[in-house]
Amino acid sequence: MSHDHDHDHSELSDIELRVRALETLLTEKGYIDPPALDELIETYETKxxxxxxxxxxxxxxxxxxxxxxxxxxxxxxxxxxxxxxxxxxxxxxxxxxxxxxxxxxxxxxxxxxxxxxxxxxxxxxxxxxxxxxxxxxxxxxxxxxxxxxxxxxxxxxxxxxxxxxxxxxxxxxxxxxxxxxxxxxxxxxxxxxxxxxxxxxxxxxxxx
Amino acid sequence: MTLPDAVQATPRLPLDQDGGPVFTAPWEARVFAMTLKAHQAGLFSWGEWAETLGAELAKDDPADTNPLNYYDHWLNAFEKILTAKDVTGAHQLAELKKAWDEAARATPHGDPIELSRIGR
Incomplete structure (x- = not known):
C-alpha cells in the first residue's frame, strides 16, 4: 500500500504558481541562479x-x-x-x-x-x-x-x-x-x- | 542566522529572537530569498523595496475579518516592483503561471513538477 497513489496528477496552489512563475522569470533573465537560491533557503530551513x-x-x-x-x-x-x-x-x-x-x-x-x-x-x-x-x-x-x-x-x-x-x-x-x-x-x-x-x-x- | 541591517529594517518583517526571518510556509522562504537575490542582482535598492512593500502593507483594512498575511503582501509587492522595473509584465507572469499549472496537471503525483523548457 505504501506506493499507491490516489491522485493521478499533481496540483499547485495559486500562490505556488505565482512563486514558481517569478522564479522561472528571474532565472531565465539571469537574475537568480536556482542552486544559489536553494542554498540561501537552506539557511532558513530550521526557521x-x-x-x-x-x-x-x-x-x-x-x-x-x-x-x-x-x-x-x-x-x-x-x-x-x-x-x-x-x-x-x-x-x-x-x-x-x-x-x-x-x-x-x-x-x-x-x-x-x-x-x-x-x-x-x-x-x-x-x-x-x-x-x-x-x-x-x-x-x-x-x-x-x-x-x-x-x-x-x-x-x-x-x-x-x-x-x-x-x-x-x-x-x-x-x-x-x-x-x-x-x-x-x-x-x-x-x-x-x-x-x-x-x-x-x-x-x-x-x-x- | 542574522540579516544585514538594511534587511532587518524592512517594514514589519517577522523576525525570531536571533534576528533571522521566520516563515509559516515554504513558499514564503522562497519568495523572501528571491527578493534578496533580485536586490543583490541590482534590480532595485532595498529602500525601493521597503517602500513598495510598505505601500502593500498599508492596504490592510483593520475591519477586514480575513486579512492577507505578511508574505501575501510581500508576494504582491514583489510582482509589483518587478513590473514597475520593467522586468516583467502581468501578461508574461500570467503565461508562466499557466505553464506551471499545465506542467503540474501533466505530472503524475509524486513526480517532480518541471517546466521542461527551462531544463530543470
Missing part, C-alpha cells in the same frame, strides 16, 4: 516549525496514553498540541522499532507536512532522492550516515495528497527521566522523515 513535530515525538516517548492516541489517530493527537495543517492534512505516525525503520519520500511541497516537520530539505524534492529511496533505501540511509542492522526491515512510505507521514524515531538510550522539552531537542527534522536517527544524547551534551 519554520520543525519543533512542532519534535514536541509530538517527545510527548509520545514520555506519555504512553499520548503515544497510543498518536498511533491510532495522528491527526487528532497532533492537533491536541495546537498544531494543525492549513489544509487539514491527514497525518499518520509510523514508529521505528528494533525491527523496522521507516522512511518517507515525496517530491512535492504540497504533500510535505511542513506545519509539523518544518521546511523540506532541498534534496528531499529531487527526483534522484525519491527514486533511489524507493529502490535502495539501505544505500540512501548509509549515505546519510545511518547504518542499520541487516535484519532491520526498512519501510518506505510515499506521501500522497491525502496522507502524510511522521516518523517516530526510537528514543535514544541514556535519556531516562529527561523532560519532554529536553527530549525534543534530540528530534531533528531528518529523524522525522526517517533519513536520520534521533540525536545521540552523549553528543548533544558536548554541543549544547
Amino acid at each position: 519554520i516549525g520543525p519543533k512542532n513535530g519534535a514536541r509530538v515525538v517527545a510527548k509520545a516517548w514520555t506519555d504512553t496514553d499520548y503515544h497510543a492516541r498518536l498511533m491510532s489517530d495522528a491527526t487528532s493527537a497532533i492537533a491536541e498540541l495546537g498544531f494543525t495543517g492549513r489544509q487539514g492534512e491527514h497525518m499518520v505516525a509510523v514508529e521505528n522499532t528494533s525491527g523496522v525503520h521507516n522512511m518517507v519520500v515525496c517530491t512535492l511541497c504540497s504533500c510535505y507536512p511542513w506545519t509539523v516537520l518544518g521546511l523540506p530539505p532541498v534534496w528531499y524534492k529531487s527526483a534522484p532522492y525519491r527514486s533511489r529511496a524507493v529502490r535502495d533505501p539501505r544505500g540512501v540511509l548509509k549515505e546519510f550516515g545511518v547504518t542499520l542492522p541487516e535484519e532491520t526491515e526498512i519501510k518506505v512510505w510515499d506521501s500522497t495528497a491525502e496522507v502524510r507521514y511522521l516518523v517516530i524515531p526510537r528514543r535514544p538510550k541514556g535519556t531516562e527521566g529527561w523532560s519532554e522539552e529536553r527530549l525534543s531537542e534530540l528530534v531533528t527534522r531528518n529523524s522525522m522523515i526517517g533519513t536520520a536517527l534521533a540525536l545521540d544524547p552523549s553528543n548533544q551534551e558536548e554541543t549544547a
Whole structure:
C-alpha cells in the first residue's frame, strides 16, 4: 500500500504558481541562479516549525496514553498540541522499532507536512532522492550516515495528497527521566522523515 | 542566522529572537530569498523595496475579518516592483503561471513538477 497513489496528477496552489512563475522569470533573465537560491533557503530551513513535530515525538516517548492516541489517530493527537495543517492534512505516525525503520519520500511541497516537520530539505524534492529511496533505501540511509542492522526491515512510505507521514524515531538510550522539552531537542527534522536517527544524547551534551 | 541591517529594517518583517526571518510556509522562504537575490542582482535598492512593500502593507483594512498575511503582501509587492522595473509584465507572469499549472496537471503525483523548457 505504501506506493499507491490516489491522485493521478499533481496540483499547485495559486500562490505556488505565482512563486514558481517569478522564479522561472528571474532565472531565465539571469537574475537568480536556482542552486544559489536553494542554498540561501537552506539557511532558513530550521526557521519554520520543525519543533512542532519534535514536541509530538517527545510527548509520545514520555506519555504512553499520548503515544497510543498518536498511533491510532495522528491527526487528532497532533492537533491536541495546537498544531494543525492549513489544509487539514491527514497525518499518520509510523514508529521505528528494533525491527523496522521507516522512511518517507515525496517530491512535492504540497504533500510535505511542513506545519509539523518544518521546511523540506532541498534534496528531499529531487527526483534522484525519491527514486533511489524507493529502490535502495539501505544505500540512501548509509549515505546519510545511518547504518542499520541487516535484519532491520526498512519501510518506505510515499506521501500522497491525502496522507502524510511522521516518523517516530526510537528514543535514544541514556535519556531516562529527561523532560519532554529536553527530549525534543534530540528530534531533528531528518529523524522525522526517517533519513536520520534521533540525536545521540552523549553528543548533544558536548554541543549544547 | 542574522540579516544585514538594511534587511532587518524592512517594514514589519517577522523576525525570531536571533534576528533571522521566520516563515509559516515554504513558499514564503522562497519568495523572501528571491527578493534578496533580485536586490543583490541590482534590480532595485532595498529602500525601493521597503517602500513598495510598505505601500502593500498599508492596504490592510483593520475591519477586514480575513486579512492577507505578511508574505501575501510581500508576494504582491514583489510582482509589483518587478513590473514597475520593467522586468516583467502581468501578461508574461500570467503565461508562466499557466505553464506551471499545465506542467503540474501533466505530472503524475509524486513526480517532480518541471517546466521542461527551462531544463530543470
